[in-house]
Amino acid sequence: MKRKLTLPIIILAALQFSCSAFHRHSIENLQPADKIPEGVQVKIGSSEVKEGDRISIFRKVCKPRRAGHRPRGKMQTCSNKKVGEASVIKVLDHDSAIVQPDSGITIESTMLFEKI
Numbered sequence: 805m806k807r808k809l810t811l812p813i814i815i816l817a818a819l820q821f822s823c824s825a826f827h828r829h830s831i832e833n834l835q836p837a838d839k840i841p842e843g844v845q846v847k848i849g850s851s852e853v854k855e856g857d858r859i860s861i862f863r864k865v866c867k868p869r870r871a872g873h874r875p876r877g878k879m880q881t882c883s884n885k886k887v888g889e890a891s892v893i894k895v896l897d898h899d900s901a902i903v904q905p906d907s908g909i910t911i912e913s914t915m916l917f918e919k920i
Contacts, residue, residue, distance in 0.1 A: 828862060828884070828916040843893050843904040844911045850895045852919055857892045859903060862916040884916060 848859065862884040869881045890903040905911055 828918045843890075843902040845896070845900055845902050846917050847899060848892075848901055848903075848917055848919070849897055849899040850901075851898050853892045853895065853901055855892055855895055858920045859890050859892060860886050860918045860920055861888045861890055861905060861909060861911070862918065863887045863912070864914060864916075887915075889920070890917070 846859075853859065864882055865885045866880045866882040869879050888906050888909040890905040890909070892901050893904050894902040896902065903917070
């Protein structure tokens with residue numbers, strides 16, 4: 805009985821650590837430039853950033869990997885690759901802010917953000 809409870813507790817602890825160690829935010833709603841002319845609204849707010857702060861922008865990159873001697877379908881290794889930075893120009897509330905990406909960076913709906 806004790807062994808049956810130990811494994812789920814270890815798994816939950818590992819999940820909690822991984823979520824806190826890699827705390828990233830997604831885009832709130834990707835709107836046309838005429839609605840938010842100065843930037844893009846993201847899910848990162850006053851509890852973490854303030855106006856003028858810099859944030860990192862990440863894109864998920866997946867590569868096929870070899871499955872070994874017994875392939876079980878297509879296997880991929882995915883990671884988040886830093887593609888640039890942005891400045892927080894306006895904090896809307898505790899959950900969202902408007903950010904301005906550095907020049908040359910096109911924001912996509914699947915990108916993630918993290919405070920530097």
